[in-house]
Amino acid sequence: MTEFTEPLHFKSGVTLRKRLFMSPMTTQQSFYNGTVTRDEIDYYTNRAGGVGAVITGAANVQDGGKGWPGELSIADDLYLPELRALAKGIQSKGAKAIIQIFHGGRMTNKATLSGVQTVSASAVPAERPDAETPRAMTVDEIHATTAAFGEATRRAIAAGFDGIELHGANTYLIQQFFSPHSNRRTDEYGGSLENRYRFIKELLASVFAAVDKYADRPFIVGYRISPEEFETPGIRFADTLWLIDQLREQPLDYLHLSLNNYTRKSQDPNYQDQSMLSYVHAELDGRMPLIGVGGVRNRAAVTGVLASADAVAIGQQLLFDPTFAQKLLLGKDDTIVSxxxxxxxxxxxxxxxxxxxxxxxxxxxxxxxxxxxxxxxx
CATH class of the missing domain: 1.10.287 (Helix Hairpins)
Incomplete structure (x- = not known):
């Protein structure tokens, strides 16, 4: 049985001292233009003790990818000074600093984008109240966006982060290209699974090219994924397992499965024998570490996740109980906020x-x- 106190070695050469992560969570603490604030630096630093790594909330790679007010940005070099301070704050507690990068796609609005229309794979609105219809991206815009992920990776390296996490989950742009709901394209980026994966494949190539060119030290590249969608058409669990087969051939350091409860089962009747976390762990077949998340509030849950994953991400518990990981390490379970x-x-x-x-x-x-x-x- 894997223990959370064991080190975790990544293929990039980075080693975490423990298998606990702070999960990426939106906090809306940045300035209006995406600059990191002192409050934000303190927030992450205060929760970095006892974990192996902190994954920040999502940082947009382009102005048009901003998902909400108060969001981090890594879309320009002007953000580097404050990003450096954020990385140093996390690292001062002994944790690795990983910044999550993303593009909101259709999951934003004109108000957030100062009147600019949202974009996505296709001109199909999300199935949520007040969703706006996005504009389908041109091929040139697709190429510019994959290049922007590479530039964001360069900035993360320059800012001193230990790695990035690509936010391919929670219905944002990366997932939108893979989803048959948001992607109705008829060109080389739409239709078959292979075509809908093309955006991801090109994005990964851009990111790893930046790592190869700019990283002067081992640098983590992780990928977060949502296991299925409820929309019809939408991503089904079998599609996700196909995607995982593609991702495990990439030089990624880890896969992070986004769940609200680590025990959750698929909606697909063909996958009811175990949790989705367990199915994904088996599909990876040891090719890369899997991070499990969802409902972790005590030692038993940490142990439960590690039965089907290689590491544990902790979200809201750390939000309300900043020293949760340290309490686990010291055996002070009776002081954990419950x-x-x-x-x-x-x-x-x-x-x-x-x-x-x-x-x-x-x-x-x-x-x-x-x-x-x-x-x-x-």
Missing amino acids: APFTDLIDTADLNVPIREFVRGMINARAARIAAYRASHNK
Whole structure:
């Protein structure tokens, strides 16, 4: 049985001292233009103790890829001084600093983009309230975007980060190109699985070219993925397993499976014998480490994830309990915060912007869960 205190070795040459990660979470603490704030640096630094690595919230690689106000940006060299301070803050606690990079695609809006229309693989809106119809990207724009991911990788290296995580999950642009819901293209980027993977393949080539050219030290490249979509048409679990087969042939350091609960099973009746995390771990077949996440609030959950993965990412628990990892290491389990997150919003040590963002996020999630349970208990 793998222990979270064991080191984790990546093929890039980087070694983590422990198998605990701080999961990437949106906090909306950056300045309006995407510059890192002092509050943001302190937020990550205060949670870096005891974990092997911190993965920051998503940083956009292009201005048109901004997903929400208060979001990190890595789209220009002007952000480098504050990004360097962020990396150093995380590393000062002994953790590796990984910045997640992404493009929001259709999952943003004109208000966030100062009146500019959103873009995606195709002109198909997301199935969510008030979703705007994006403009289909031209081939030249696709090439510019994959190049932007390479430039963002260069900046992450220059800023002193230990790695990047490509945000290919949660319905953002990378996933939009692979999804048959958001991608209805009829050119070389649409149609078959192979064509819908083309954007990802070219993006990875751009990223690894930047690593080869600019990295003067071992540098992590990870990839986050969502296992399936509920839309029709949409990504099904079998599609994801096909994608994993492609990704495991790439020189990626890890795969990070985005789940709200690590025990969750697929909606596909053909994959009910075990959790999606377990299926993905088996599909990877030891070719790269798998990070599991979702509902980790205590030692038992950490052990539960490691039964089907190689490392554990911790999200909201670290948000409300910044020294959670240190408590695990010291055996102080009785001091771990265990109250419902909804009860902690007003008492947790959070600044006003993050408190109000978290309030909206958690209450909205609780409402969605309640609605789901009500509809399935009729």
